[in-house]
Amino acid sequence: MSNLITLNLNQNNLEILSNNTFELLTNLRTLILGNNKKIEIHLKTFVGIEFLVSINLGGNRLDMIPLSIYNLNELRSFNFDNNQIRKIDKFSIRNFKLLTDFDIKHNLISDIEPGSFQVHNSRLNRIYLSYNRLQNIKSGHFSNLSNLFSLFLDHNLISSIDGNSFQGSNNLNTIYLNDNCIFKIPARLFSSLRNLFFVYLNNNLIKHISSNFFHSRIYLIELSLSNNRIENFTIEKGHLTNINYLDLSANYNLRVLNFGSSKIGKLNLNQNKIINSIVWPKDEGNTLRTIYLKQQSSAISIPKNILENLFELDLSYISLERNILYKKYLNSFNENVYDLNLRECQIKLHLNFSYNFPSIKNLDISFLN
Numbered sequence: 375m376s377n378l379i380t381l382n383l384n385q386n387n388l389e390i391l392s393n394n395t396f397e398l399l400t401n402l403r404t405l406i407l408g409n410n411k412k413i414e415i416h417l418k419t420f421v422g423i424e425f426l427v428s429i430n431l432g433g434n435r436l437d438m439i440p441l442s443i444y445n446l447n448e449l450r451s452f453n454f455d456n457n458q459i460r461k462i463d464k465f466s467i468r469n470f471k472l473l474t475d476f477d478i479k480h481n482l483i484s485d486i487e488p489g490s491f492q493v494h495n496s497r498l499n500r501i502y503l504s505y506n507r508l509q510n511i512k513s514g515h516f517s518n519l520s521n522l523f524s525l526f527l528d529h530n531l532i533s534s535i536d537g538n539s540f541q542g543s544n545n546l547n548t549i550y551l552n553d554n555c556i557f558k559i560p561a562r563l564f565s566s567l568r569n570l571f572f573v574y575l576n577n578n579l580i581k582h583i584s585s586n587f588f589h590s591r592i593y594l595i596e597l598s599l600s601n602n603r604i605e606n607f608t609i610e611k612g613h614l615t616n617i618n619y620l621d622l623s624a625n626y627n628l629r630v631l632n633f634g635s636s637k638i639g640k641l642n643l644n645q646n647k648i649i650n651s652i653v654w655p656k657d658e659g660n661t662l663r664t665i666y667l668k669q670q671s672s673a674i675s676i677p678k679n680i681l682e683n684l685f686e687l688d689l690s691y692i693s694l695e696r697n698i699l700y701k702k703y704l705n706s707f708n709e710n711v712y713d714l715n716l717r718e719c720q721i722k723l724h725l726n727f728s729y730n731f732p733s734i735k736n737l738d739i740s741f742l743n
Contacts, residue, residue, distance in 0.1 A: 397422030409433035488514030518542035
């Protein structure tokens with residue numbers, strides 16, 4: 375078996391990996407040891423397979439990263455998903471200068487020692503820390519990681535983030551901070567991240583977003599802030615000029631919206647209650663093609679120039695018969711609209727859809743009465 379490249383020992387109820395277990399597998403590159411019992415791994419278990427590039431020890435109830443892996447200097451992928459590890463320190467990945475993927479989600483991690491990921495010439499590309507017990511993100515946790523592309527911090531207990539947490543990680547493209555306890559975002563948290571395109575902050579406790587948060591050098595494409603407590607959302611002139619999708623749904627206290635000169639393609643305002651002021655994009659900057667207003671309680675006035683350029687509108691679960699403003703929208707569409715949702719709108723329709731919407735592709739008019 376000296377030519378073996380991949381070995382999968384997943385779900386075998388392994389209990390002990392003795393010294394020199396794999397020493398004859400000198401060409402082994404991928405080793406999968408996931409979902410066994412609580413494995414006892416001896417100090418020299420992995421002797422002989424120093425050219426291993428991927429190891430999976432997920433689902434083994436390990437409470438620490440085994441010392442025996444520290445001689446595996448060629449590792450690129452490191453999976454410790456679904457264990458019982460509580461801390462990451464400076465020694466956790468110090469030897470792995472070629473590591474690109476570090477997956478340690480579904481553990482009990484509540485503490486990261488600053489500098490733990492700053493391996494000299496680090497190639498870390500993706501860090502998965504979802505479903506842990508992190509409460510704070512501090513300066514030094516994820517700063518100066520020049521190759522970091524995706525960072526998963528969702529489903530933790532994070533309540534505070536230091537403003538310099540991501541300083542110097544200039545190639546960061548996607549960050550997941552959803553499903554935490556964040557109530558405040560530092561004004562310039564992402565100001566130096568010119569390659570940041572996707573930010574997910576949904577399902578937090580955020581009440582206020584500073585107008586400086588969307589720095590003109592940030593080129594976000596997608597921003598999710600759904601299910602927070604935002605009251606005022608204002609985009610300053612020249613900020614968020616490339617955003618394609620903005621999700622502000624289920625912010626039940628949202629009252630004021632000002633989109634400035636942003637070029638939003640898709641806007642989600644589902645399940646909001648008391649919006650009473652909206653400054654829409656101007657004619658020359660109007661790229662808005664999709665608006666979701668599902669279960670919207672307050673009547674939102676959409677200018678004619680916006681309606682005439684829409685391709686998709688969701689008015690489901692709104693009483694259009696009682697809301698004349700929304701009812702008028704049905705006669706103001708661009709003839710190229712292709713997606714219209716009027717599910718449970720409580721309205722008597724007198725429309726010839728082949729005339730009013732000749733390009734319609736997706737139409738939901740179920741449960742109208």
